[in-house]
Amino acid sequence: MSKEVLKIAVAGLGTVGGGTVKLLQNHAAEIALRCGRAVEVSAVSALSKKGLDFDVSGYAWYDDAVEMAKSCDAHVLVELIGGSEGVAKKTVEAALNAGRHVVTANKALIAHHGAALAKLAEAKGVSLNYEAAVAGGIPVIKSIRESLAGNSITKIQGIMNGTCNYILTTMREEGLDFDVVLQDAQNLGYAEADPSFDIDGVDTAHKLAILTAVAFGVEINFDDMYIEGIRHVSATDIQFAEELGYRIKLLGVTSRHNGVVEQRVHPAMVPLKTPLARVEGVFNAVVIDGDEVDRIMQVGRGAGERPTASAVVADITDIARGIQLPTFSIPVGDLESVPTRSMSEHVGEYYVRLMLVDEPGVFADVAAVLRDNDVSMASMIQREREPGEPVPVVLTTHETKEANMMAALATIAAFDKVAEPPRLIRIECA
Amino acid sequence: MSKEVLKIAVAGLGTVGGGTVKLLQNHAAEIALRCGRAVEVSAVSALSKKGLDFDVSGYAWYDDAVEMAKSCDAHVLVELIGGSEGVAKKTVEAALNAGRHVVTANKALIAHHGAALAKLAEAKGVSLNYEAAVAGGIPVIKSIRESLAGNSITKIQGIMNGTCNYILTTMREEGLDFDVVLQDAQNLGYAEADPSFDIDGVDTAHKLAILTAVAFGVEINFDDMYIEGIRHVSATDIQFAEELGYRIKLLGVTSRHNGVVEQRVHPAMVPLKTPLARVEGVFNAVVIDGDEVDRIMQVGRGAGERPTASAVVADITDIARGIQLPTFSIPVGDLESVPTRSMSEHVGEYYVRLMLVDEPGVFADVAAVLRDNDVSMASMIQREREPGEPVPVVLTTHETKEANMMAALATIAAFDKVAEPPRLIRIECA
Structure with a gap:
């Protein structure tokens, strides 16, 4: 083991930052053996030393992460501050400019600024690694880029937000409504005080934008993505899903079609017979389709101190072993600029729930609207009706273009006898 | 792209060898972009050119793989001949001795000779990569060694033999007996004419021995492994499993306990609520427990031309990118020599099916034997009895030592009223 010690600076000592420091301390001997060299923290930065449950006295302390990125002695800067702008971005830029490798778990940063940062890393001849940014402990970036x-x-499909999957699982298991479960999840610390990034699908979308770039060799494009969260998923829809042989999951799906990519985040009906439907609670899963490998699925913990630190450290050990790859699989200059297909062009099957009053008569009108928009029905469930009361009518469709589906629903929603806005959930079969 | 072309020699042009050549041809542009250099086949070897469905006219042809390993111009020799001895072994040794990197899908070779070959590779400063040897297209070796x-x-648990999983799945779905399904599988080409390596668990054991070494940093030890195949699994046991909330899978399980490893291959009852139970047909799955990551599961195709070629090529692209790691994660000299624990020391839960005549009286005797051997029953199912006819009595136990369970069964098997040898299947909960 004659190689130089690899020195690490950790910016941000919250849950994941603390976990990373502790992991590097606790597994130092194994890591040195596996890497053929020691890997040691040399500098850390946080807003305060208060509340840290590990010893930082042996490390250079910086109040200012950007200053640490500029002037510390580390070979690798680990950014665990979070957020797409501000200190996190400045710290990563400063580290790359100083010729340091960067490891980050910051999905928002990569989703918004990945192209520019990758270009900078490439110009400086250093690594920009981000395994922990997507699906926590699951080695999805390495699998795509290397395996x-x-x-x-x-195509890639993923359950990549543990908070949403926990909420949807609990709603189903306990038969509770969204608001109740969200409140419980917040009390238990499974959901943030401001949960909107998670439950509105933004967090999943950040991850999906990254997967799109690295899987398809295209420029990252977060802005044109279709994003729909889980706020409107009801206990009623979850029940109907079960009855129809599906489970509702918040999916991120990216696929490539003749010169365009389709990137979409939305609740989806996943057939119970597929393994993805069985991924429950806080677990994440990513399903990757390759033309040679067919399909692989990976399941694991997408968040949490230790699983995320495990992924951060994998990125560090890669650097220690001299593994250095283009940020998004191929050189930045070779990344294709490919448009994201409009969601109205999406083709798929749909679940629709209508609340109808005086349902027999009105259903003929609904059927006519579907027919006029070329939407072909696959199945229908109607509950016993009570005269004058709205009753749920659930229908599923064969494959149809989203534009047609939406046009039909707009017409149907305007009917007098349609008591509530129709609920649409896309069915994801393949 | 100024780097030298990486030249590849392929020894063995059967299903996987042919798939590898075709993959390298069809994906040449993408691979060159991803690796920063071209990767090209320069030499091939097989017993005959007959029946090849791809063009080999541009490659140096060798009738003798060992001669190719010695004298071709390739940087990497890909061994896809198979078998632990003979030509495959000589070819790999010759290639390593000539200073070439080796990529192989040969689980038997690595399981039996991995230590010596790893030592040779290390001495020559070249890679010995074998991702395709374990679970085909699933990137399990890379996940362990790097991620x-x-x-x-x-602990690692795996469903690593597609033939067995296909047979067990079909037996359950169709309610058929082992022999019938095996015959069908042979007719369909899912099972070999001589299926013993697969159905007797040897193939799974080869893979498990490799995982044990690379996961725990220990010397490979195939010989002391407990191996039990699926020949004795009956349609009756599969039915009872379902009734008890389990599914029967052929598992390879390796775990580490205070200075010993436990390596075992046997049919196991897997709880239906675990994702592993839902891996059906020819699919493989590997579940890895790490102290930081908690648990990750990977599912995919464990065999077949293209998934296996995908893994072979991943090993090649690693070499093209300059990624070179110790064969079993750490230098050969640092691998610990750790004993394999005797199966009689195994602690677990058990399923036992007895065929009892005149069951009420005899069951008291059975219960007494279990009690006398410190085996505690967890549940029991008995079917309606017909006087004088043997009826199945199924019991499950709480955790117990295998030695105790076996001692109890030996006594019970000798009872007059026990009509057939007792059937034992281990329950795998964690």
Whole structure:
């Protein structure tokens, strides 16, 4: 073990930052053996030393992460501050400019500024690694970038937000409504005080934008993505899903079609017979389709101190071992600029729930609207009706274009006898 | 892209060898972009050119793989001949001795000779990569060696033989007996004419021995492993499993306990609520427990031309990118020599099916034997009895030592009223 010690600076000592420091301390001997060199924290930065449950006295302390990124002695800066702008971004830029490798778990930063940062890393000849940014402890970035290097990847589907999956699982298991479960999740610390990034799908979308770039060799494009969260998913829909043989999951799906990509985040009906439907609670899962490998699925913890630190440290050990790859699989200059397909062009199956009053007569009108928009029904469930009371009528469709589906629903929603806005959930079969 | 072309020699042009050549041809542009250099086949070897469905006219042809390993111009020799001895072994040794990197899908070779070959590779400063040897297209070796480099791995469980999983799945779905399904599988080409390596668990054991070494940093030890195949699994046991909330899978399980490893291959009752129980048909799955990452599961195709070629090519692209790691995660000299625990020391839960005649009286005797051997019953199912006819009595136990369970069964098997040898299947809960 004659190689130089690899020195690490950790910016941000919250849950994941603390976990990373402790992991590097506790596993120092194993990591040195595996990497053929020691890997040691040399500098840390946080707003305060208060509340840290580990010893930082041996490390250079910086109040200012950007200053640490500029002037510390580390080979690798680990950014665990979070947020797409501000200190996190300045710290990463300063570290790259100083010729340091960067490891980050910051999905928002990569989703918004990945292209520019990758370009900077490439110019400086250093790594920009972000395994922990997508699906926590699941090695999805390495699998795509390395294990599937002989494949054309065609599609990726993921359950990539543990908070949402926990909420949807609990709603189903306990038969509770969204608001109740969200409140419980907040009390238990599974959901943030401001949960909007998670439950409105933004967090999943950040991760999906990253997967799109690295899987398809295209420029990252967060802005044109379709994003729909889980606020409107009701206990009623979850019940109907079960009855129809589906489970509702918040999915991120990216796929490539003749010169365009489709990137979408939305609740989806996933067939119970597929393994993805069985991924419950806080667990994440990513399903990757490659033209050679067929399909692989990976399941694990998408968040939490230790699983996320495990992924951060994997990125560090790669650097220690001299593994250095283009940020998004291929050189930045070779990334294609590919448009994101409008969601109205999406083709798929749909679940629709209508609340109808005086349902027999009105249903003929609904059926006519579907027919006029070329939407073909696959199945229908109607509950016993009570005269004058709205009753749920659930229908599923064969494959249809989203534009047609939406046009039909707009017409149907305007009917007098339709008591509530129709609920639409996309069915994800393949 | 100024780097030298990486030249590849492929020894063995059967299903996987042919798939590898075709993959490298079809994905040449993508691979060159991802690796920063071209990767090209320069030499091939097989017993005959007959029946090849791809063009080999541009490659140097060798009738003798060992001769190719010695004298071709390739940087990497890909061994896809198979078998632990003979030509495959000689070819790999010759290639390593000639200073070439080796990529192989040969689980038997690594399980039996991995230590010596790793030592040779290390001495020559070249890679010995074998991702395709374990679970085909699933990137389990890379996940262990790289993505979990910050973890102490504690346990691995795998469904690693597609033939067995296909047979067990079909037996359950169709309610058929083992022999019938095996015959069908042979007719369909899912099972070999001589299926013993698969159905007797040897193939799974080869893979497990490799995982044990790379996960725990120990010397490979195939010989002391407990191996039991699926020949004795009956349709009756599969039915009872379902009734008790389990599914029967052929598992390979390796775990580390205070200075010993436990390596075992046997049919196991897996709880239906775990994702592993839902891996059906020819699919493989590997579940890895690490002290930091908690648990990750990977599912995919464990065999077949293209998934296996995908893994072979991943090993090749690693070499093209300059990624070179110790064969079993750490230098050969640092691998610990750790004994494999005797199966009689195994602690677990058990399913036992007895065929009892005149069951009420005899069951008291059975219960007494269990009690006398410190085996505590967890549940019991008995079918309506017909006087004088043997009826199945199924019991499950709480955790117990295997030695106790076996002693009890030996006594019970000798009872007059026990009509058939008792059937024991281990329950795998964690």
